[in-house]
Amino acid sequence: MKDLLQNFQLDGDILSIESYGNGHINKTFLVKTTKDAYIFQFVNFHVFPNVDMLMNNIYLVTKHLSDKGCRTLDIVKTKDGGLYLNCGEDFFRGYKFIDNSICYEKLPDLEMVKEAARGFGQFHKDLADIDVANVGDVIPDFHNTKKRFETFEKIVAENPRHRLAMCRQDVQFLESRKADYSMIVDALEKGEIRQSITHNDPKINNVAFDKDTGKVSCVLDLDTVMTGTFLYDFGDGLRSLFTGDNEDALDPSKLVADLDIYEAYLDGYYSMMRGTMNEKEIELLPYSILIIAEELALRFLGDFINGDVYFRADYPMHNLVRARTQIALANDILEKLPKMKEITAKIVAKYN
Ligand code: ADP
Ligand code: GN1
Numbered sequence: 001m002k003d004l005l006q007n008f009q010l011d012g013d014i015l016s017i018e019s020y021g022n023g024h025i026n027k028t029f030l031v032k033t034t035k036d037a038y039i040f041q042f043v044n045f046h047v048f049p050n051v052d053m054l055m056n057n058i059y060l061v062t063k064h065l066s067d068k069g070c071r072t073l074d075i076v077k078t079k080d081g082g083l084y085l086n087c088g089e090d091f092f093r094g095y096k097f098i099d100n101s102i103c104y105e106k107l108p109d110l111e112m113v114k115e116a117a118r119g120f121g122q123f124h125k126d127l128a129d130i131d132v133a134n135v136g137d138v139i140p141d142f143h144n145t146k147k148r149f150e151t152f153e154k155i156v157a158e159n160p161r162h163r164l165a166m167c168r169q170d171v172q173f174l175e176s177r178k179a180d181y182s183m184i185v186d187a188l189e190k191g192e193i194r195q196s197i198t199h200n201d202p203k204i205n206n207v208a209f210d211k212d213t214g215k216v217s218c219v220l221d222l223d224t225v226m227t228g229t230f231l232y233d234f235g236d237g238l239r240s241l242f243t244g245d246n247e248d249a250l251d252p253s254k255l256v257a258d259l260d261i262y263e264a265y266l267d268g269y270y271s272m273m274r275g276t277m278n279e280k281e282i283e284l285l286p287y288s289i290l291i292i293a294e295e296l297a298l299r300f301l302g303d304f305i306n307g308d309v310y311f312r313a314d315y316p317m318h319n320l321v322r323a324r325t326q327i328a329l330a331n332d333i334l335e336k337l338p339k340m341k342e343i344t345a346k347i348v349a350k351y352n
């Protein structure tokens, strides 16, 4: 890695390089020099085949944000001015470490939940006026839940690794929820909800908080920024808060859709976005968490049946365990939907 790092415009001499973070896709390292700190990452070509488009998106988005005076990721260029380095199966790129920041797998209190949601609301607002035509679809149909289900059904039919016998009940559950998968996608196609530039992977560990103030410093992990609906971001932010550091939980009974977290997150997000949401979008807010949990279960379980080709798996059943976590969460959300609708009406009334 030291050799690879020689190709980048770093300030100071390298002091240390250590593995960092908990992402499922990128291999992330913290690099400290005598003058600064950096995050460097190997990003997989298999997940992101169009690196030029991906890095160009990040360049455009970070420029748009920094031109407005917002804090955002700061790309470290190569010595010949490139945005990344090509190296075998992966490409290699770096960012400046966000000063005095900390990321959490689980938030310590409800005030920080609200603050995280305000951070994503601000992010959506700041990107509302970017030229959509310039931001490419890095992973087409990333949150097209209907297509995710079609892909899942193909994998189930092929059963390439003979793993289906281990997960028939899980497959049946996901097949039984088919009607959910079209709710957001159809509304988007009919123009009932709006398209905009969204994050598409707003897990809570993708937010950097200021260590001293507890306020959001900036939103990280911009690899999947592209056109979408804010509903998938809203749902995924909450999904990741509900699972916290238990996304790989072996005991699904520990997973609950905590209604206090729902209320705090909705309050923070709606306080930023009020006046911009139509009735259909408001109606779909609670369903978005259910749909994103089911979508991720389709992806994890599909990957398990397919032989773990997408998500990094630390042990043979890892993706099955991850899928079951999302299924347990989906079941809990299903029970709590009526309460979530009540809370939604209360928060909307509070700000209208
Ligand atoms: P992945 O796609 O694998 O999740 P991320 O880009 O989210 O990769 O990076 C993994 C972790 O590294 C993040 O959750 C965050 O904790 C940390 N991180 C990433 N970029 C920065 C940065 N510029 N400054 C500080 N921490 C960062
Ligand atoms: C992946 O890269 P990371 O770990 O932040 C995945 C998301 C999933 C998430 C589940 C590009 O996110 O879509 O929701 O795992 N990212 C990609 O933990 O597929």
Ligand code: MG
Residues within 6 Å of the ligand: 023, 203, 205, 206, 221
């Ligand atoms: Mg991440």
